[in-house]
Amino acid sequence: EVQLVESGGGLVQPGGSLRLSCAASGFTFSSYEMNWVRQAPGKGLEWVSYISDSGSATHYADSMKGRFTISRDNAKNFLYLQMNSLRAEDTAVYYCAKDSGGWSLDWGQGTLVTVSS
Amino acid sequence: QSALTQPRSVSGSPGQSVTISCTGTTSDVGRYDYVSWYQQHPGKAPKRVIHDVSERPSGVPDRFSGSKSGNTASLTISGLQAEDEADYYCCSYAGRYTLVFGGGTKLTVL
Numbered sequence: 001e002v003q004l005v006e007s008g009g010g011l012v013q014p015g016g017s018l019r020l021s022c023a024a025s026g027f028t029f030s031s032y033e034m035n036w037v038r039q040a041p042g043k044g045l046e047w048v049s050y051i052s053d054s055g056s057a058t059h060y061a062d063s064m065k066g067r068f069t070i071s072r073d074n075a076k077n078f079l080y081l082q083m084n085s086l087r088a089e090d091t092a093v094y095y096c097a098k099d100s101g102g103w104s105l106d107w108g109q110g111t112l113v114t115v116s117s
Numbered sequence: 118q119s120a121l122t123q124p125r126s127v128s129g130s131p132g133q134s135v136t137i138s139c140t141g142t143t144s145d146v147g148r149y150d151y152v153s154w155y156q157q158h159p160g161k162a163p164k165r166v167i168h169d170v171s172e173r174p175s176g177v178p179d180r181f182s183g184s185k186s187g188n189t190a191s192l193t194i195s196g197l198q199a200e201d202e203a204d205y206y207c208c209s210y211a212g213r214y215t216l217v218f219g220g221g222t223k224l225t226v227l
Contacts, residue, residue, distance in 0.1 A: 035216070044120070045155070045163065045206050047216040059214040095162060103210040104153035104168035109161075 002026045004108030022079040022096030030074035033099040038092035086115045121219035128225040134195040139207030147188035151210035202226040
């Protein structure tokens, strides 16, 4: 059974940084592309970032470019999202999501990031 | 990266059918057969119910079906049940390793 467990969320001040982690199990992590998707309170889903199975290719939504960095450790079965220069509008639940073919996603339970002073 | 357009809400009575539309552009829905749909109950993570426009993952009831015509994809839920009440989001591959989501549709089972 695919399991994705996010951690690292919390309260951070504007301009601050946070690193999210996602522990993957139940599948061969190194064989799958991964994504981060977020959902602001009461709002819809927003794609954040993509990383290839090897980690050699990464892509970001325009509003995150230069501030967020996606990475992975295939030896430890972990996905990461380093978030810098955080803004109030980055407040959201952040989901780790596994590509399950045809650019469709299977999701973790999410971790809440709150950016506020 | 503009969001796909979905109706904000739809409703239906138990046993009826409802269809949720998802309109994109020639750069996403119209170009790729990589449309997926997700069901999200309050406080829960999204769950994949359709992928590749019309394919159902294992365990998803065959009451859920998907289709696409031009720049518009659709999710149809037949034989509505109370547990189908949820938010539904469409998603399309938009090229260059990016994804775009719809704004979400709240399904109410009357």
